[in-house]
Amino acid sequence: MRHFLDFEKPIAEIEGKIEELRHLPGTPEADIAEEVERLSEKVDKLIRSTYAKLTPWQKTQVARHPARPHAADVVAGLITDFVPLAGDRAFADDRAVIAGLGRFEGMAVAVVGTEKGAETEARVAHNFGMARPEGYRKARRVIELAGRFGLPVLTFVDTPGAYPGIDAEARGQAEAIARAIEACLSAPVPIVSSIIGEGGSGGAIALAAADHVLMFEHAIYSVISPEGCASILWRDAAQAEAAAEALKLTAEDLKRLGLIDGIVPEPLGGAHRDPAGAIAALGQAVSAALTPLLSEPGQRLVARRREKFLAMGRAAPPA
DSSP states (O other): OOOOOGGGHHHHHHHHHHHHHHTOTTOOHHHHHHHHHHHHHHHHHHHHHHHTTOOHHHHHHHHTOTTSOOHHHHHHHHEEEEEEOOOOSSSOOOTTEEEEEEEETTEEEEEEEEOOOSSHHHHHHTGGGOOOHHHHHHHHHHHHHHHHHTOOEEEEEEESOSOOOHHHHHTTHHHHHHHHHHHHHHOSSOEEEEEEEEEEHHHHHTTTOOSEEEEETTOEEESSOHHHHHHHHTSOGGGHHHHHHHHTOBHHHHHHTTSOSEEEOOOTTOTTTOHHHHHHHHHHHHHHHHHHHTTSOHHHHHHHHHHHHHHTTOOOOOO
16 A cells, blocks of 8 residues: 655545546446546646655655655665675674665675664664664674775665664774765775665765765655654754755755766656656666766776865865
């Protein structure tokens, strides 16, 4: 059964009518074809008009839609011969982070992604995409491995943020995130990162300090969730909508601010309506971003990548 967001209720009503017409007992298809076509055109126009003017809070809801393609779906759709690598060689294997080696368009690559899981059981197993220190240490291990063997790195980010539990803090969450960022910034190979759903705080940047950062059209990327921001600034999580507006977390805002490098268009109505189409579009964007980086010397990649992130937020000199 399709999951509709709050602002999609008018769309849901019309699509519900279409389904009712198609399942009317004893009614020849020819008798309802004209009405179904009329309603289908109406719902198409409504989806276009609705998604053309989404607010930042509505985009947040779309980014969290349970039917959006997850990192595992993207890897399955874009990477062949994928061999997962498990564990951080220190404590455990964190299933919130998937990592391994495979081929992208026939080219050997290293792959790292944060995985939320789709159904409830899978979400619990993947800790809702919130990685612990061992997850970031696994990511670091694979990125450093890629650097040693000259493999480009592709990362796919979809996380509300790093896991904030006491056990994670006790095992060095901040240090693990910092080391993962360091691994990204030091790798002498091309890195292309894609924000496919939520890009939350340090948990996202740990895998997104890349040469080229892509972002799905309706994904979000921010230093904190709207609910967390509202709880701090207004002491009221109900102010999340206002916080989403203030955070400038949409792809359009981030591209304008120079914090990402490209926006990947989503199918009409969001990636959750056509996951396969969204993954195909992402693959084309990743290929276009990766190809020119392959001819760059490793030292130049590292120097330019570091400068890129050091320049973010740098104040302009007074006139």
